[in-house]
Amino acid sequence: MSARPVGLLGMDEEELVSLCGEMGEPPYRGRQIFSWLYAHGVSKFSQMTNIPKGFRAKLGEAARLEALELDRESKSTDGTEKYLWRLRDGARVESVRIPMRNVSGVMRWSLCVSTQVGCAMGCAFCLTAKMGFVRQLTAGEIVGQFLAARDLLAPGERLHNVVFMGMGEPLDNFDATVKAVKILTHPQANGVSPRRLTVSTVGVASRLKRFVSAVPGVGLAVSLHAADDETRGKLVPVNRKWNLRALLDECRELPMGERRRITFEYVMLRGVNDTKTDAKKLSRLLEGLKCKVNLIPWNPFPGTPFERPDDGRVEEFRRILLAAGVVATTRTPKGSDILAACGQLADAGRLSGRNALKQLNPL
Ligand code: SF4
Known part of the structure; x- marks a missing residue:
């Protein structure tokens, strides 16, 4: 030793x-x-x-034994809490604890964890992308976010769901992500049911099968964000490597099991990907796939050219999908007043560094 x-x-x-x-x-x-x-x-x-x-x-x-150190905590008016953790080497990452009510009105907590410090994927609408890639998190640092956030719960509360949708692309940190998922869902870890843990990817198609086989039963969310390659290529640079056809072909072949469906995430940006034509194209793309679409009205942050579509436009988009037989829901933004919503996470210290917001990649 x-x-x-x-x-x-x-x-x-x-x-x-x-x-x-x-x-x-x-x-x-x-x-x-x-x-x-x-x-x-x-x-x-x-x-x-x-x-x-x-x-x-x-x-x-x-x-x-080392716990993550809480550097800063922010609370949203809607009950969402954002934690900025300091890691051993001084790097910092964020997790978000989100209150959700189930159909019976019972309050449950969801935790969104990060898998990298920064991110290399460069999505045009995402604040984390402006940090660039700093380093991978270890499995211990991913699991550590869960443990540290669990410590902050009030007596009797528990973390019911865990989503890997924070800073970073989980499949770009494959081994640590899989290891962390296995630890968190291990029966002796008293953690989370695999059904209540979801890993989100921007579309690293070559790793999807390996991931689903490594952690069967765990939820998978794939970010589409556009229904044609031209728009998606501008929003999500990884589309230049795996375009929509390559990604969806891979998704069709995933061994998802009888009851599971893939969630497709779709960030809605006004005038970019939110038209009726986009909705119709999207429904055609997803034909025959066992899936659901989660529409995410974009969460603004300072210095970007994007805007959120109004609620009517989002609802119209959703109805077109439903009429075509595609299950579609709209995510209610949580924690956007403290930059804790989807696409808003970043270490502000690194963002205020060189050229942070100049790295924007507008359409
Ligand atoms: S949306 Fe996800 S994959 Fe894209 S840059 Fe942001 S953190 Fe990375």
Whole structure:
């Protein structure tokens, strides 16, 4: 084992069992530590009360436990909370906790986590893109957002849903994303049901099959944002590598299982992709696909040329999809007053740096 203390957060059960084996402990000890880390979220070895004191002392020398540090917290008038976390190397990422009511009116929390510091995908309407790509998050830093946000819940509350829709493109950080999903949905981690965890991608088509096979049962959201390649290429540069046909062909072949459908995200931008013609083209594109469309009226941030369409236009778009037999919902914007809504996350410190808002890529 290395002389430097090894970080435990982000280790899966197998790695912890193996670490304990190297330290002369039986496999069940690794499983106990797994449960302490993720089900209980302990921050000190002394809290692992079923681990013998002598081994806890050895662990304290060989390993470290580190929670994400809360740098800033913002609260929206609609109850959404945004957390800016400081990581070990000083980099910062955001998570958003969103209040949702189910059909019976019961309040539940959803947590949106980040997978990268910044993002390399360069989507034209997204504030994170203006940071550029800084670095990948480790599985521990992704899971750490869940644990730290869970610590901030009031007694009796729980995080019901988790979405990987924060800063970064999850499939561009494939291994850490898959590992974090497996930890969060592990039954001994007391985490989330796979059905209540969704990973969103901007359309990294070559990794979709591998992802769905690696974490079956987990929700998948694919961002379309346009119904033709010309518009999509301007909004989502990844379209130049995998165009709509390549992406949707891949989606049609995904082993999604009987009951699951892909969610297609569609950010609506006034005069760019919100016309009746766009809605009709979109419904034709999705013909025969088991899916639903989530319309996201664009959430503004300073310095962009885009505008949000009015509610009537969004509803008309949705009705055209429904009439064509495509299930479609409209996402109610949450937390836009604190820049916590979809596409608004960023480390402001990095944005105020060189050329941040000059990197805009208007149509
Ligand atoms: S929308 Fe998502 S993939 Fe596109 S730049 Fe923003 S964070 Fe990256």
